[in-house]
Amino acid sequence: MATARTANPAPMIGLNKPANGQFRGQTKPAGQLPGLLAPAQQPSGPMRMSSIPQSSGGIKFGDDWKKCLELPPKDTRMRTSDVTSTKGNEFEDYCLKRELLMGIFEMGWEKPSPIQEESIPIALSGRDILARAKNGTGKSGAYLIPLLERIDLKKDFIQAIVLVPTRELALQVSQISIQISKHLGGVKVMATTGGTNLRDDIMRLDETVHVVIATPGRILDLIKKGVAKVERAQMIVMDEADKLLSQDFVVIIEDIISFFPKERQILLYSATFPISVQKFMSKHLKKPYEINLMEELTLKGITQYYAYVTERQKVHCLNTLFSRLQINQSIIFCNSTQRVELLAKKITQLGYSCFYIHAKMMQEYRNRVFHDFRNGLCRNLVCTDLFTRGIDIQAVNVVINFDFPKSAETYLHRIGRSGRFGHLGLAINLITCDDRYNLKNIEDQLVTEIKPIPGSIDKSLYVAEFHSVDPDDDEDDDGIEGGAKIKEL
Incomplete structure (x- = not known):
């Protein structure tokens, strides 16, 4: 089964969706994904052969094991x-x-x-x-x-x-x-x-x-x-x-x-x-x-922003975020399986490599997407709330709620996919007019602040180590919330 590597651009695919959840867009030159785990750190890759004996019988008393x-x-x-x-x-x-x-x-x-x-x-x-x-x-x-x-x-x-x-x-x-x-x-x-x-x-x-x-x-x-x-x-x-x-x-x-x-x-x-x-x-x-250990509910290392947009502006806003942010890996949440597939297709058409995953996919394809994304073969993953529970991918430093969740519990689990184990992360929420009351309720329930997104985001808030930026990265200060002439999902 073909997999997508962000470092190796693949030809743009047609509009027919792949059954395996792995869209391959004509990606912008990125080289090795900055901040991604090196092969020796890959938690789900093949286990390395160790020189240590498989039981203590090979280590004698007094040895510095x-x-x-x-x-x-x-x-x-x-x-x-x-x-x-x-x-x-x-x-x-x-x-x-x-x-x-x-x-x-x-x-x-x-x-x-x-x-x-x-x-x-x-x-x-x-x-x-x-x-x-x-x-x-x-x-x-x-x-x-x-x-x-x-x-x-x-x-x-x-x-x-x-x-x-x-x-x-x-x-x-x-x-x-x-x-x-x-x-x-x-x-x-x-x-x-x-x-x-x-x-x-x-x-x-x-x-x-x-x-x-x-x-x-x-x-x-x-x-x-x-x-x-x-x-x-x-x-x-x-x-x-x-x-x-x-x-x-x-x-x-x-x-x-x-x-x-x-x-x-x-x-x-x-x-x-x-x-x-x-x-x-x-x-x-x-x-x-x-x-x-929950004196406060949200992780200290996650900075939360919202961008106030119309439904038709969401894809344009997402494209702007991709061009400006220094993303190691991102997880993008939608509220339905249909929107997951449509958004993954849009992201591919914009020229970014993208996987998607949801509960209605065959288990074989879900396993492959999960394994390949975790191993750093793609920068962006679009998913439903299937991917909110316990999933630990250290390289994820940006979570985007393309569709804002309905409950504070779901929001907490979604943004918790970034900033894992005390590291830094960014959570960006695309908010429409219908979401504004829900945004306030979630802030109140979690006793947290979700701030309006600035024209440019300080990389020190979500990038632990500075890497070379992709040549295509745009550093201008155009407003993120501008309109977009893209067909509504």
Whole structure:
């Protein structure tokens, strides 16, 4: 299947939409995307072969094992207090297995973030947790590290299940699990989601699996078929718990819980906790340890602007933003699948390489788009709210709400795709007359300020390191909000 590389312009395609979500426009010369992860840092690329033995048997007592690590290039970008305001703990303070520490450090995780400091020792003790922390502050590590530490390789059954609301998040979490456990010498991690071949999952579960990362519908199907045996599983994690306990999933989640033993540990993680989470906690958690790191809701490193436009001006405004901003990678949100495809086509016609993704696409194509965008093969991704939950792509420094969201919760999750792990990011909202009251409501609910967009945006607000600007970048100060003679989407 063809993929688009921003560095290698491809001929303009026709108006027929590609089924795989990968438009290839005649891109402006960009060279290597500034700020994108180098191959050694690609979290979802092929894992590098390590010279470290796969178990501690190859490291003798007294050896300096840290010298053997193959660390990624050090991230020297500035980080905000969202992840730096810690107690000063080290990962080694938690008495973790040396082999697990190796995987942690080779991921480039140097010190625990605040949510990891609060969560890891409590999770290791076996206590239930209700944790609320901002998007992009290290929640995945907060539960995966204690989960993997507690896996007993002598037991050949499922010991832990991580439930997530989307297939893309399941793939991301499973990849992180595999990478940080690669030196543990035999931890078997499996991802299972709807839209994939059920027979393959059944065959995989016929072998040893210790950890399952799953979407709710698929794992419940496997449990009811007697294939996924969870009666001895000791831990259940719910990532993006507010979504999992919404009306879309809560009945399935209750059904899944009924198959687990009464003595199990439940960990809930999310950025927002509506009433549904409180009800579930009261029913299923035993004296949970509550963590709340949400004194403010939005990430400190994200600068938020709005541009007041008419519907017909949106594409022109987007084109102006592309020409002026120093974008590493951008995610552009629309409110419907139809508008996602139409906008992706428009962006391609403007000469920019663009992928798109939404829930109605075949899973095979969704996986390819997610993988290729994460690996930096395209600068821009147009999507629905499918891509708001937990997706962590470090190179994304700009989020654009082409269509303004209806709820504060959706807005919070959307803009949280930039400024990941304490880095800088930019959120730009295209606001029409119909959105103005919603804009004010979201500002009030999140206790945040969304400012009018200036004629030029200071790069220091969203670019951590200055790179050479593309030759086509326009630095003039023409107003962004000018009219556009482009057919309305």
